[in-house]
Amino acid sequence: IEFLDVSEAVCVKLIMVTIDHIYEYYNILADKNESNNSPEAHESFQKLIDATKAGPKEKRLALQFIGRFCKNFPTEMTKALEAIFDLCEDEDITIRxxxxxxLPTLVRASPETLPRVVSILIQLLQANDATEITQVQGSLLAVYYLNQIETVSEILNEIQRSQEDLLRKRALRFLCTRIGALDENDLSKDVEEHIIKKSKEIANYLDPEEFVTVIKLLSGLKSMQTLLTRQELVNMITTQCHLEEGWN
Structure with a gap:
């Protein structure tokens, strides 16, 4: 009975977080922006994180303010990240x-969060709603522009690790249609060479359809337009066919 009472008290506390409360937290954080180590500012940011468990309107406003102030509270970054991850699975699509x-805002504030954020975004590519997938792709691109090589590495690592066919195919499609289609200003030679290197590393983990997609990606890269690099593609295909005779 005592346990139930405590749970009910927690629920009541969460439900009682209002829009006005969240604006109060915002005002404190805005005033303390240059001295964010103050206990009052720290507590207000923690309450913003807690507000992600309140009602729909409160969740949306808390999300907005967490993104704005997270850079000032590196010690709370893990909690902020977990709270936003939870909202990526909210029942309300607008909140998701x-x-x-x-998510890219958190990576900008704390670059070490990039691997986890990319992993989550790749998983979210499995969404059913087209507009949600478009938002995931937009966030992946935003993260890509923050650190191109690391983002590509994490996408390919996720493809290699995952056993989910839909995830792997949509992640590869994203690489081909969104990353591979970028111009040379946004897809440098170094990034292309990294894509080539990582693609070779994961080739043995791909099924026939996925392998063909990777070959299409590589063949479209500027770095793969010389006779020497074209021969590398041929060698890659030949090797894969010999290793994967079981495909037939």
Whole structure:
């Protein structure tokens, strides 16, 4: 009975977080922006994180303010990240899309979060709603522009690790249609060479359809337009065919 009472008290506390409360937290954080180590500012940011468990309107506003102030509270970054990850699976699609949109902000504030954020975004490519997938792709591109080589590495690593066919195919499609289609200003020679290197590393983990997709990606790269690099593609295909006779 005592346990139930405590749970009910927690629920009541969460439900009582209002829009006005969240604006109060915002005002404190805005005033303390240059001295964010103050206990009052720290507590307000923690309450913003807690507000992600309140009602729909409160969740959306809390998300917005967490993204704005997270850079000032590195010690709370893990909690902020977990709270936003939870909202990426919210039952309300508008909240999910807003949470997905905020993820690059956290990477910008804390670059070490990039691997986890990319992993989550790749998993979210399995969404059923087309507009949600578009938002995921937009956030992946935003993260890509923050660190191109590391983002490509994490996408390919996720493809290699995952046993989910839909995830692997949509992640590869993203690489081909969104990353591979970028011009040379956004897809440098170094990034292309990294894509080539990582693609060779994961080739043995791909099924026939996925392998063909990777070959299409590589063949479209500027770095693969010389006779020497074209021969590398041929060698890659030949090797794969010999290793994967079981495909037939």
């Amino acid at each position: 899309k807003q949470a997905i949109k905020e």
